[in-house]
Amino acid sequence: MHCPPTKAMGGQDLPGVLVSALEGPTAVFEGHVGDLQKHFRLITVQEFMGNKTQLGPKIHAVYIWGGKPAIDRELLQGLPALKIVASGGAGLDHLDLKLLASFGVKVANTPCAVTGPTADMGMALLLAAARRVLEGHQLAISPDTENFSINWMGQEVTGATLGIVGMGRIGYKVAQRARAFEMKILYHNRKRRKLEEEEVVGATYCERLDDLLQQSDFVMLALSLTPQTRGLIGRRELRLMKPTAMLINIGRGLLVDQDALLEALQTEIIKAAALDVTYPEPLPRDHPLLKLKNITLTPHIGSATHQGRQQMMESLVESIRACLDGLPIPNEVLLK
Numbered sequence: 095m096h097c098p099p100t101k102a103m104g105g106q107d108l109p110g111v112l113v114s115a116l117e118g119p120t121a122v123f124e125g126h127v128g129d130l131q132k133h134f135r136l137i138t139v140q141e142f143m144g145n146k147t148q149l150g151p152k153i154h155a156v157y158i159w160g161g162k163p164a165i166d167r168e169l170l171q172g173l174p175a176l177k178i179v180a181s182g183g184a185g186l187d188h189l190d191l192k193l194l195a196s197f198g199v200k201v202a203n204t205p206c207a208v209t210g211p212t213a214d215m216g217m218a219l220l221l222a223a224a225r226r227v228l229e230g231h232q233l234a235i236s237p238d239t240e241n242f243s244i245n246w247m248g249q250e251v252t253g254a255t256l257g258i259v260g261m262g263r264i265g266y267k268v269a270q271r272a273r274a275f276e277m278k279i280l281y282h283n284r285k286r287r288k289l290e291e292e293e294v295v296g297a298t299y300c301e302r303l304d305d306l307l308q309q310s311d312f313v314m315l316a317l318s319l320t321p322q323t324r325g326l327i328g329r330r331e332l333r334l335m336k337p338t339a340m341l342i343n344i345g346r347g348l349l350v351d352q353d354a355l356l357e358a359l360q361t362e363i364i365k366a367a368a369l370d371v372t373y374p375e376p377l378p379r380d381h382p383l384l385k386l387k388n389i390t391l392t393p394h395i396g397s398a399t400h401q402g403r404q405q406m407m408e409s410l411v412e413s414i415r416a417c418l419d420g421l422p423i424p425n426e427v428l429l430k
């Protein structure tokens with residue numbers, strides 16, 4: 095669902111929104127923050143910390159980006175007028191939903207804004223791993239022009255089997271894209287999709303994750319991090335995969351046991367991995383994963399497109415305004 099932009103509110107006394115930082119490397123998106131500023135008075139955590147008593151009661155919403163600002167009981171106690179936490183992106187693993195509900199605070203996220211871009215990123219990583227794009231780049235710019243592309247080979251994507259783990263919005267978009275690449279598609283999900291939905295993308299349901307792992311040439315993780323999915327892919331699961339298979343992760347780093355992955359890549363239990371997410375982020379510069387040839391890494395940029403970010407901000411403004419106006423909240427996250 096696309097959330098259309100709302101009209102700007104006038105006046106000096108705009109509702110306060112707590113944000114992590116407006117300047118520096120962790121600043122909320124430059125260029126897009128203007129959308130929030132049109133509607134709200136943005137108060138940084140630093141400002142709030144310096145003047146809690148005066149600013150606390152003026153803050154009606156918190157805008158979260160990249161898990162920041164972190165929300166705990168102490169922060170909530172300092173925000174007596176807080177109505178809503180608006181979190182950019184789809185993932186909610188950085189939020190304690192029960193705690194927020196106990197303070198009567200609503201939550202909204204922006205799943206629609208990230209779906210397409212993240213699925214595109216999944217395909218970009220899949221293709222990069224399959225065709226060894228990063229190694230190819232290194233060879234293309236290497237002084238060793240003698241061996242320019244001699245004996246250079248990657249894996250064919252057409253006709254290969256893609257196993258998608260997590261068939262929510264993003265997983266389904268990946269399937270749509272993979273279909274255009276004539277891939278065979280398997281998927282594993284808590285809940286099976288409707289038959290018509292499976293047929294549209296030509297996806298076959300695997301009730302058992304093990305079956306998907308054993309049959310896939312590419313395994314793509316497109317699911318959210320929860321206590322149930324943490325460490326879903328460990329040593330055992332990696333060993334079930336084909337030695338020629340590649341693992342792509344566009345979900346969260348903690349879905350995978352990273353030590354087990356490192357070992358599997360070093361000992362060629364699997365062929366390659368392509369990760370947009372790791373733990374921690376970024377990985378320490380001396381982390382052994384950074385030294386491998388059979389890995390493609392990107393810095394959690396699945397949803398990072400200008401269009402996606404714009405839509406994200408519009409959607410957040412829409413949700414905060416609806417909440418403060420006492421209207422139904424678009425993209426409200428309901429506690430299950």
Ligand SMILES: O=C(O)[C@H](O)CO
Pocket residue numbers: 182183184185186208394396397398
């Ligand atoms: O949760 C998400 O949607 C992404 O990780 C944010 O970019």
